[in-house]
């Protein structure tokens with residue numbers, strides 16, 4: 001996060017620099033800049049050259065030009081603050097957290113009342129980080145057999161925008177909180193249909209043969225998810241399909257994301273948990289859906305994809 005704040009990755013994208021010039025740009029003593037550079041090099045973010053120059057490391061290079069990773073890293077300032085006392089989180093002793101404040105819907109009894117200004121920061125973060133999610137979903141799922149996609153909790157439309165770029169002939173609708181969909185530019189030719197509402201209290205619009213829940217289920221406790229899945233079932237025709245895409249727990253090789261990272265992130269946020277596929281299947285079954293089908297993604301650490309149909 002410090003390297004991002006002082007802009008080192010962007011500066012080094014043009015080529016290696018001396019530690020002294022990086023120190024000066026960052027307003028750091030050379031010794032402090034060396035400490036930061038060595039720490040970053042140990043994480044493969046930077047590379048220290050024999051001539052005392054500093055270059056991008058392999059992971060630093062991946063960060064350059066991806067505003068999504070940068071935005072996610074920056075927002076972790078809130079997670080670090082909340083994680084100062086993890087046991088206090090586990091014991092339920094924190095009645096206010098930075099992440100709970102940021103994700104207003106996680107702690108609000110009436111999320112549909114959240115003003116546009118209150119949801120703008122998380123909506124920007126979601127739009128910035130959505131390309132890496134859409135890339136996984138598009139690699140895993142074939143949308144061509146569908147006619148109309150309703151993206152529930154679709155934010156300001158970044159996911160449907162990415163799907164539309166690949167499948168221009170589908171119809172697209174985004175359902176999200178009123179304060180969030182207010183951020184969609186409805187005048188653009190590529191704008192989706194927009195449906196404001198709360199899936200905790202409102203029915204979902206009908207007419208789509210495919211409904212997607214992208215980074216939604218893990219945000220909520222079981223009672224909210226059950227209510228949401230029942231609304232999805234009501235809105236879907238019998239031949240319809242539900243796609244769920246999010247980081248899941250118990251994925252071979254990606255266990256730390258589900259259990260360590262999201263385990264504590266969502267605890268700090270105030271609701272939800274990363275679930276295993278079996279746990280999601282259990283909730284789906286209670287709401288009239290059959291067992292899920294697995295759609296392998298290239299990087300399951302970022303996102304897993306399952307689909308299911310009404311039974």
Ligand SMILES: C[S@@+](CC[C@H](N)C(=O)[O-])C[C@H]1O[C@@H](n2cnc3c(N)ncnc32)[C@H](O)[C@@H]1O
Pocket residue numbers: 105111119126127130133152153154155156158159175176177180197198199200213214215216219
């Ligand atoms: C983690 S974000 C994911 C956004 C988007 N699907 C994506 O992956 O970029 C969760 C989204 O769910 C929406 N949301 C939360 N509670 C909601 C509710 N009760 N009704 C409708 N949308 C809700 C939020 O406003 C937010 O846009």
